Amino acid sequence: MTALFSPRTPGHLRVDIWSDIACPWCYIGKRRLESALAQFEHRDRVEVVWRSFELDPAAPPALDQTMGEVLAKKYGRSPAQVQAMMDQVTAVAAAEGLSYHFDRARLGSTFLAHQLIHHAALHGQQGDMKERLLRAYFSEGARMGDLETLTALAEEVGLDSAAARTALSEGRHADAVRQDEAQAQALGISGVPFFVLGGKYGVSGAQDPQVLLGALQQAWAEVQPPALVTLGDADHAGACEDGVCAVPEPAAR
Incomplete structure (x- = not known):
């Protein structure tokens, strides 16, 4: 059986993130x-590991439909309602310094892109x-299932x-992608992004x-390892070091 997380490294924190491009x-x-x-004082000792998650594992390498058409069908919304949804997400992204262009998005499988990661x-x-794949998809309209595109990126x-x-x-790296997805299923992750901190704490959503x-x-x-506080004499009486034990002299009578 494969462990979900590797052993912890003292003095470091690992953040595993399941997400899709x-x-x-x-x-x-x-x-x-x-x-x-950027606000965390120990940021230099945080390791971020990106895990694979496909929102649509059955998607073909390429779809001819637009993002708006797919969302309208999925949620049963009108084109105007779908556009309002996309505009709202675009505004949230802009507040984070991101430039989204849903009209350029070229839908299809992200399996190959996850292998590249x-x-x-x-x-x-x-x-x-x-980072480059996300920008290519949301800002530039790059197709994530195209070998030539991914090689260039x-x-x-x-x-x-x-x-x-x-x-x-x-x-x-196909098996590595599938293993990430199996781990997500074992953890009960059904939506992304999903953050697991220190192999213990889960945070769902952006x-x-x-x-x-x-x-x-x-x-x-x-x-973090527990702090060590030493009590008692400096000569470590009653302790064993390197196979030699200090035995107190009997008190004189």
Whole structure:
């Protein structure tokens, strides 16, 4: 059986985040976490790990429908209502410094893009790759199921394009994506973004930075080793060190 989380590293806090590239709230959540980390005094000892989650695992590599058409069908709303929904999310994103263009979004599977994030993680570029994919999808209208597009984006963040192409073509990280998704199911995660701090605390949704900051502080306090307070004589009487035990001399009679 595979453990959901690796052993904790003393003095560090790991934040696992399940999210999808095609999720507008996931990009907003990423920015809000970054805002929280900027206020967190131990931010240099926080490790962020991006986990895969597909909102539509059955999606084909490409869809010809627009975002508005898909949302209208999914929620049974009129085109005007759907546009109002997208405008609202666009405004929330803008408040976080993000530029959303739903009219450019090219829908389809994100499975290949998640594999690219795992590939980037092997080269210490996971965070950069995640950011580039999100911007490409929401701001530039890039297709996340297109091998050529993903290879070019990988090269932009400093990855070897030939190695990235081979990894994606051969599906080398497909199992890693499926394992992330299996872990999400085991944890009962049904919506994203979902943050797990220190392998213990879960935060659902793109919460306000202050909420995330509070979660970081609480998780940090619990993953730290207990402080050691020494009581007694400095010569450690009655203690064993390196196989030698100090035995007090009997009192004179």
